Amino acid sequence: xxxxxxxxxxxxQPGGSLRLSCAASGFTFSVYAMNWVRxxxxxxxxxxxxxxxxxxxxxxxxxxxxxxxxxxxxxxxxLYLQMNSLGADDTAVYYCTKADSQGIHYWGQGTLVTxxx
Amino acid sequence: xxxxxxxxLSLPVTLGQPASISCRSSQSLxxxxxxxxxxxxxxxxxxxxxxxxxKVSNWDSGVPDRFSGSGSGTDFTLEISRVExxxxxxxxxxxxxxWPITFGQGTRVEIK
Numbered sequence: 001x002x003x004x005x006x007x008x009x010x011x012x013q014p015g016g017s018l019r020l021s022c023a024a025s026g027f028t029f030s031v032y033a034m035n036w037v038r039x040x041x042x043x044x045x046x047x048x049x050x051x052x053x054x055x056x057x058x059x060x061x062x063x064x065x066x067x068x069x070x071x072x073x074x075x076x077x078x079l080y081l082q083m084n085s086l087g088a089d090d091t092a093v094y095y096c097t098k099a100d101s102q103g104i105h106y107w108g109q110g111t112l113v114t115x116x117x
Numbered sequence: 118x119x120x121x122x123x124x125x126l127s128l129p130v131t132l133g134q135p136a137s138i139s140c141r142s143s144q145s146l147x148x149x150x151x152x153x154x155x156x157x158x159x160x161x162x163x164x165x166x167x168x169x170x171x172k173v174s175n176w177d178s179g180v181p182d183r184f185s186g187s188g189s190g191t192d193f194t195l196e197i198s199r200v201e202x203x204x205x206x207x208x209x210x211x212x213x214x215x216w217p218i219t220f221g222q223g224t225r226v227e228i229k
Contacts, residue, residue, distance in 0.1 A: 035218070045158075045166065045209055047218040061217055095165060102171035103154050103213030109165055 002026040002106045004096045009111030016086050020111060022079040022096030030054070030074040033099040036081050038092035039110070048094070049081065063089075086115045119143050119212055123221035129229045136197040138224045140210035145190050147214070154213040157186055157195045160223075161206040170195065202228060 008020040020036070035050040049070040050059040058070050069082040079096055093110040120143040130136045146153045157170040168177050170186035173193060183198040197204055205228060210221040 044207075044223045045211075045220040047220070050218070059216060102175075103156050103211065103218065105168055105171075105177075107165040107167070 002098060004098060004106060004108030006094065006096045006108045006111040009094065009113045011114045011116060012086055013117050014087055014115055016115070017082070017084045018086065018113060020081040020083070020094055020096075020113075022081075022108060024077045024079065024096075024098070027098065029072075029077040034070075034072065034079045035097045035099060035104055036070065036079075037095045037097055037104065037107075038090075038113075039095070040089075040092040043092075046092070050099070051079070083113070086113075088115050091115045118217060119146075119215045119219050121210055121212055121219050121221035123208075123210060123224050125224060126222060127225045127227070129227050130197075130200045131229050132202065133199050136200050136204075136226060138195045138208055138210075138226075140188075140193045140195070140221050142191045142193075142212055144215070146193075146212050147190065153189065155186075155188070155193050156211045156213065157184075158209045158211060159204075159206050160209065161203075164206075166209065197226075200226070200228070 003025045005023045012018050031053050033052050036048040038046050038048050051070045055072045067085045071080045093112050095110045096108040097104045098106040122141045124139045146155050153173050155173050158166040160166045169180045174186045185196050187194050207223040207225050209223050
């Protein structure tokens with residue numbers, strides 16, 4: 001059974017940083033691309049960033065480019081999202097998602113990031 | 118970026134009656150390999166999204182057959198043949214043909 005367990009969310013001041021983690025299990029982690037998708041309170045789904053299985057290629061939404069960094073440690077079956085220069089617009093539940101050849105498939109339970117003073 | 122436009126945004130439905138959600142993309146979702154990477158997700162209240170349909174019309178494992186997907190090019194539809202109480206939630210279409218991945222605004226399905 002695929003399991004994705006996010007952690008690292010919390011309250012951070014504007015301009016601050018947070019690092020999200022996603023522990024994956026139930027599949028061969030290094031084979032699959034992974035993505036982060038966020039959902040602001042009461043709003044829709046917004047793709048944030050993606051990374052190939054090897055970690056060699058990364059992708060970012062324009063809204064986070066230069067501020068967020070996605071990475072993975074295939075030896076630990078863990079996906080990361082380093083978030084810097086956070087602003088109020090970054091307040092959201094951040095979901096770790098597993099891709100397959102059709103696109104995004106499985107989702108974690110999400111971790112809430114709140115940017116506020 | 119490809120803009121995904123869903124309609125309606127709110128859909129009150131009577132139990133046992135059909136429901137239909139439209140999703141239109143700002144450009145064709147046919148990829149160079151001939152596939153169309155259009156998926157549908159269900160997000161029940163308080164839960165994470167769950168994929169129901171991939172590549173327009175293929176069911177994910179465990180998805181009831183009252184859900185069906187259809188369409189081509191830029192016009193797609195999710196249909197629920199007979200709405201049940203557990204179908205309440207928000208439904209999103211998503212395209213993965215073009216980078217970046219983009220989602221529709223969501224359609225809220227509720228029981229009348």
